[in-house]
Amino acid sequence: MRISNLMAGALAVLALSAAPAAAQGRWRVAYPPAENPEYAALQQHFAEQDILSSMVGPLNEHFPVSRDVTVELAECGSEGAFYDAERPAVQLCYELLVNLAQSLMGGGEEGAEQVFAGAFAFILLHQVGHALVDQLDLPVTVPPEQAADQLTAVLTAFAPEELQTIAEGALVLGERGVDWENPGSGRAALGGPRMQNLLCLFYGIDPEGYAWMVDEGHLPAARAEGCTDEIETVKEEWVEYLTPHTQG
DSSP, rough: OOHHHHHHHHHHHHHOOOOOOOOOOEEEEEEOOOOOOOHHHHHHHHHTTTTTHHHHHHHHHHBEEEESSEEEEOOOOOOOOEEEEETTTEEEEEEHHHHHHHHHTTOOOOOOHHHHHHHHHHHHHHHHHHHHHHHHTOOSSOOOOHHHHHHHHHHHOGGGGGGHHHHHHHHHHHTTTOSSTTSSSSSSSSSSSHHHHHHHHHHHHTTTTTTHHHHHHHOHHHTTHHHHHHHHHHHHHHHHHHHHGGGO
16 A cells, blocks of 8 residues: 555645645654664665655645644654644654554464555554644644544545555554554553544445445444445535645
8 A cells, every 4th residue: 555645646636726825834754863773774764765755745735834844753762653743743653663563464464564554554644634733723623633533534535445454454453452642551542432433434435345344343333324424524624624725
């Protein structure tokens, strides 16, 4: 799965009108040095591949910002992923990526690499969602985590060929109890009503293609009935939020 293709396609669709943006900042990528030898090897690999630049490119093309925003892979000291509004920066931690890779791909199961890519993509898009809400001062009316979840679902809605991998990745994050927002909490970031809300948005994009969510008991059938209307409403809201800030 190419996360850059997802971002480029989805952001291009969302950029419905040119905005008179007087932005002077840019979205920038960084791979700061790591002290742990294992993470240092990852840092060198990711920096050489420069995997973040192809994702950040569409953000610079379509969503200019008034100050520089960094998107980085870094050694953090915890298994997390964060948006720091003061810097500002989106930070994905090597500790989290290594833990996910070992958990999801350590057994050699078929398709594990794609599930890992979906989990990585979900977390990355979620944190970028926090940055967009903050930097563009979007008038969202739901709590921050729900807003970032919604934007992630909306982006995948405009790139349906990528949907299943990201939806499966999000589901696995919940099942494995991963809490990238508050590392060490002992609970899953995606669980309970939050997971149900997210799965409903994914399901609503393609009920036939994602009938497995209901068949396997991840999403109650009664809830699934209204999901098509729910994703359409959420898409309309986000297009309204973002259109005044888009360009090109």
